[in-house]
Amino acid sequence: MNLPSLVQTFVLHFGEMGSRWGINRTVGQIYALLYLSKEPLNAEDIVERLGVSRSNVSMGLKELQAWNLVRLQHRPGDRRDYFGTPDDIWLIVRTLVEERKKREIDPTMTLLREVLMQEPASAEERHAQERMREMHDLFELLTGWYADVQRLDTERLVQLLTLGSKVQKILEMKDRLFVVPGSKKNRRDDPKDK
Amino acid sequence: MNLPSLVQTFVLHFGEMGSRWGINRTVGQIYALLYLSKEPLNAEDIVERLGVSRSNVSMGLKELQAWNLVRLQHRPGDRRDYFGTPDDIWLIVRTLVEERKKREIDPTMTLLREVLMQEPASAEERHAQERMREMHDLFELLTGWYADVQRLDTERLVQLLTLGSKVQKILEMKDRLFVVPGSKKNRRDDPKDK
């Protein structure tokens, strides 16, 4: 591996991290390298710096392209492919989350919906279905929030995240400003009526 | 595998999903099984239902305990260990996020902080450090938000998530109510001054 120590530390770390994220070491290393690099790199550059085989780099880049995490570019008068990451780290995060949702959440939701359609044949199955419904509803809430937030431009997103739960305070303020008298929402002692 | 088809579908799915999350198939299956089960199960129950070896189950349960995802219980007059998941799915989510943060984000932040202390020895390293700083700041923002939100009770958390980016509307309203005249924040045409 032929890298400044500072860069190498980071690259090695992301190689290891990769395994926890269902991507292999080389893919993690390639991405880390591209992320840190000012200029886009071609496959041969990556081979030299990481010390892995050309074919391994080829497969790694293909996977990163499938994840939409890498941008293919060309230099005039050079027909090799150069790869880089978006300059905007927020775009990287958005892509990552989007792709993981597509690969992990969406198929799970499909499966949950299917299974929830079936008729339970026993008390055990009924309980299992109930649990699956809880998971389904939870995912629905989370993906709904995500879809909503993904639409915000970065500035507003940062603003929202910076506030964190202080938003809560503002909500309470709003509630106090617009009390609907007699509304259940405003009762302290919500008696489970009916 | 000895399970109602409905349960089996779910268990198999989570077994496969496990691989994408850095946990192995058996661990995923055990957790899925416990999640769906009304009563806590002992190791032998799990062996029978999943059709894997006793030792594999033992290791899987150990890992789930290390993740804090599973609760050890006892039945009177029975000295076997029984395992179950929390009834509250939100508690499960909170634990999952907390543990992943501990294993993935925290070590990465430590590494980033270390590397950012070093003196860059070249323009290349300076740029790499700049990128790492961006990542560091991003993680800081996200973990700050997370710490904040993790503190909310579930009811308020759900409320917040349900609102999604509609919070934005309320923020704008607040801004309009409390305009600070002349503040840059309120200018339409933010000229890159200086």
Added chain:
DNA sequence: CACATATTTCAGAAAATTCTGAAATTACAG
């Protein structure tokens, strides 16, 4: 089209991981 260069594919080697059965350890009941 022929030639050179770049990239991809893929069979099998290498490495890593998961899983098992047997043995060891632990925990308790009598």
Added chain:
DNA sequence: CTGTAATTTCAGAATTTTCTGAAATATGTG
């Protein structure tokens, strides 16, 4: 203590994943 049931450990087998080198394919250029 002794015996038994429950659990854990761990060496090696089985499986899966990753990686490589060689060959095939693609993408130009003159």
